[in-house]
Amino acid sequence: MDGVIGPPAILDRLRRLGAVLAIKLYRLPLEPAPLVPVLPCLDHEAMLHEGIDPHIAVYLEERQTRELHELVFIPARQRIEVDTVSTWGESSDDTRRRLMTELAVEFSGWRITVSGPSWWRGDRRVADACRAQVLLRDVLLSPDIADMNARINRLQAVGSLMEKQGRVASWGVRTVTGPLLPAAAVLTYLAMGSLIPRFSDAAVTWLRYAVVGAVGAVFLYYGLKAVQLTEMSNRVWKRTAEYGLILAERKRLAASSDATPHAK
Secondary structure (H helix, E strand, O other): OOOOOOHHHHHHHHOOOEEEEEEEEEOOOOOOOOOOOEEEOHHHHOOOOOOOOOEEEEEEEEOOOOOEEEEEEEHHHOEEEEEOOOOOOOOOHHHHHHHHHHHHHHOOOOEEEEEOOOOOOOHHHHHHHHHHHOOHHHHHHOOOHHHHHHHHHHHHHHHHHHHHHHHHHHHHHHHHHHHHHHHHHHHHHHHHHOOOOOOOHHHHHHHHHHHHHHHHHHHHHHHHHHHHHHHHHHHHHHHHHHHHHHHHHHHHHHHHHHHHHHHO
16 A cells, blocks of 8 residues: 655656646645646635645546546545546546556556535536537637637636625515515414314414425525525636636746746
């Protein structure tokens, strides 16, 4: 079984499987920095707590099919997560299975899992919204940086509108729930009181509870939908920020490589 290995050794092994196109770090050092975009892991840095293990995430272009995969390495746990959400539409199941087999050989003793989309978090809707404006492959490989910036700006505008819609929905639920839920409870209490001659007091009481509970559940549903929309907009914004950082790193690396011959 392998011991705990650092990011440089992980990258060396991954290069046998394909091309490393970008790297995201969470509380792990990487020296010397490779000549690819290196950025912080925004999803976990934004959580503002220390309950997440340090890790390195890599965008890998698979050697045979040139499909894209995101691999998250957690050295302390000897665990590899294949994230299918960020590379939605960029890889097939067959290629992913073959890559996992190759990873099991290169990282003997490590546990390999697949992280798929969550219905509750709306992962597919977020991925589709992002892909409608800009493709991850283009962000990582396209030579037209100006066009990529324009597409990312459009995606940022979409994320901002989603955030505003989430705020409106959340405000509406908070405003309406306060007065309407007590009013519905009072009206239900009075209306159900007329049924006492036909049914027992216990039956009417339980019927009142059921109706008020159903009304409360409706308001709770719309409140959770508002929270979900806000969460989705935040993740679109984080994806936009990640793409922007990748492009900025690509421009910096290109400028450095252009300046190096002149310096010599």
